[in-house]
Amino acid sequence: MSSCLGETDNMRQPTFTRFFLPQMLSFAACCLLIHPALLSASDDPYGGFKMGIQSYSLRGYPVEEALKHSQELGLTYWEAYSKHLPMSTLPSHIEDQKKLLEGSGITLDAYGVVGFDSNENKAREVFDYAKAMGLLSISANPKKDEATFALLDKLVEEYQIPIAIHNHGPGAAYDKVDDVLQWVEGRSPLIGACVDTGHYLRSDEDPVEVIQKLGKRVFGVHLKDVRTIYSDEEKATLLESLPPNRKKHLEQEGKIFTILGEGELNVVGVLRALRNIDFDRNLSLEYEENPENPLSDIELCLAEVRRAVAYLDDEEEEGFVQIWDGETFDDWTINESPETWKIEDGAIVCNGPRSHVFYTGDLAPFKNFELKVDVMAEPNSNGGIYFHTKYQDEGWPKAGFETQVNNTYHKDPRKTGSLYAVDDVNEQHIPDNTWWTQHIIVNGKNVKILVDGKVVTDYTESEGQEPQQGFDRLISEGTFALQGHDPGSTVHFKNIRVKKLP
Structure with missing residues (x-):
């Protein structure tokens, strides 16, 4: 509240253009806009608050x-x-x-x-x-x-x-x-x-x-x-x-x-x-x-x-399927530097030399989909979540796209939610040492990246788009991968679930 006792009430401004509301409300169920007075007594639209x-x-x-x-x-x-x-x-x-x-x-x-x-x-x-x-x-x-x-x-x-x-x-x-x-x-x-x-x-x-x-x-x-x-x-x-x-x-x-x-x-x-x-x-x-x-x-x-x-x-998340069992690396394949990866307290934790772990289970490949991953990054850490990629023995994945995980990593300005080197975000949305949900939606030629339910990247690939030199960053199909970036970065991943779209 910006007025203490005795402060005047002229602190106002006109309502501003609602730039983001349409894209935000498109992910809300219609019932969320029903007037609260019309809800039954058994409903609690505020989740106990x-x-x-x-x-x-x-x-x-x-x-x-x-x-x-x-x-x-x-x-x-x-x-x-x-x-x-x-x-x-x-x-x-x-x-x-x-x-x-x-x-x-x-x-x-x-x-x-x-x-x-x-x-x-x-x-x-x-x-x-x-x-x-x-x-x-x-x-x-x-x-x-x-x-x-x-x-x-x-x-x-x-x-x-x-x-x-x-x-x-x-x-x-x-x-x-x-x-x-x-x-x-x-x-x-x-x-x-x-x-x-x-x-x-x-x-x-x-x-x-x-x-x-x-x-x-x-x-x-x-x-x-x-x-x-x-x-x-x-x-x-x-x-x-x-x-x-x-x-x-x-x-x-x-x-x-x-x-x-x-x-x-x-x-x-x-x-x-x-x-x-x-x-x-x-x-x-x-x-x-x-x-x-x-x-x-x-x-x-x-x-x-x-x-x-x-x-x-939204615990049920209708249509979503877990693709990590929470305990093992079954259905996932680690490439170089397997020591970078461990499973701790129900999460995949990466810390060590560059390494990637690829989903190689039966549900792959994925074309149109929604992927949700709960993520936590420690201070000055870099990581990523790849889609439409494919397994390779070493190096940065050449196929597909990386959605960036970086809240405070000093050496790279691309922040969490970036579609890396394609449509970048420069503002920090998430503090370190806190869990958030990174939500990736690919439908046709459109990619949306949401951070805790808020769209931070909305990219549509143009017709005739050429891949970047040395990379195959074109919307097609493929699998997912998690990135271990460097020995100084520690990133946690859990609750990895996906829903295929038509």
């Missing part, structure tokens, strides 16, 4: 209308901001707020963002309000000094209500995750963070990695997305319409807030990371744009969360 909203998203409406719209959106959890629910510990005020929330079917789980300093009386008012309202956390922007944190240490233990330090992007007190980690180290486990994914993206931090670093100290999440503007022409057009504060962001950072799924946030990765830490608190969508009429945009944001949950939870 307590999906809610930061009421700042609805700041253009009085509280009664905001609550009504939340209910219509199928959301029953709120993190409130001060203009919707002013803070007061008067018993009559508390009673009125409780009745208002109960009448709307909304549970208030969190509140913020609230400033704290060393004033104990003022701080106790906040905690007294939180206790009276049954809050599970307080999103906070505490002053960075020892006296303030000593006070918070005492109060969170006394009230048993966590403080969730909220990041506000470049130039703010808590810009980077290390700013939070520095101040929570050695303190009560009830002092942690509210991870605002949009502001971390503005600060060039990966929200997935942020969640991994904070672990059990994550007490809140504000889901929002950010898109980097690379085109000077688009930037000039946007600067004509943006309000002053957004112009400043774009000029200084080259980024804008956007609808969830249209920017650079790895929504699937965020949800996976939250599950890994057993996050059980309010997952608050926060959409800061278009405050006078945000509802259709919020619907699209929520559809993206449901799409991400469905992708994460």
Whole structure:
């Protein structure tokens, strides 16, 4: 959330062109776009997450209308901001707020963002309000000094209500995750963070990695997305319409807030990371744009969360067949340097001299297909997944295409999701030491590469395409191979499954 208590509400911009939505939604089941109110009580489109909203998203409406719209959106959890629910510990005020929330079917789980300093009386008012309202956390922007944190240490233990330090992007007190980690180290486990994914993206931090670093100290999440503007022409057009504060962001950072799924946030990765830490608190969508009429945009944001949950939870994956048994190299053939490969904790792990392991089972060859591989790369590691290739005794495979695995490998700018040396990606989508799903779809002359459900490469081979010198990189048919790149690279592969297409 980019406004603390008392900050003005002019932080808005028009809805931006939905560049990526059509290709994203094409992989979502139609039911994901059904309005949540039409789903049966037994359905859970949010996969066990307590999906809610930061009421700042609805700041253009009085509280009664905001609550009504939340209910219509199928959301029953709120993190409130001060203009919707002013803070007061008067018993009559508390009673009125409780009745208002109960009448709307909304549970208030969190509140913020609230400033704290060393004033104990003022701080106790906040905690007294939180206790009276049954809050599970307080999103906070505490002053960075020892006296303030000593006070918070005492109060969170006394009230048993966590403080969730909220990041506000470049130039703010808590810009980077290390700013939070520095101040929570050695303190009560009830002092942690509210991870605002949009502001971390503005600060060039990966929200997935942020969640991994904070672990059990994550007490809140504000889901929002950010898109980097690379085109000077688009930037000039946007600067004509943006309000002053957004112009400043774009000029200084080259980024804008956007609808969830249209920017650079790895929504699937965020949800996976939250599950890994057993996050059980309010997952608050926060959409800061278009405050006078945000509802259709919020619907699209929520559809993206449901799409991400469905992708994460698609255990059946109808039509897919496992082509690695999880225990042996049966149906796979290693060429040079077999010592590069081992099987460990249910994964194929490569580390050593150049080597490739080829699928040589009965299902080969493959022409049109979908291949999904779960991958994890350690820091400064390079690897790859080949398709339409064929076994060769040594060297880099000359037949077929490589889909790149490289998050932080220094020597090669081609990042994860690249169709190597054919259609390259230069932006990092995945942090090191985290699992993701690399999904390759080949249909006719078209190749799509998805990283955690998001299309990062969409390539169509032109008619009459000539192969590169020394390589046979033409769409045809063949088998798959995993790459062991060099002794300094360690990459893990598991859950290798394929579906043949007509």
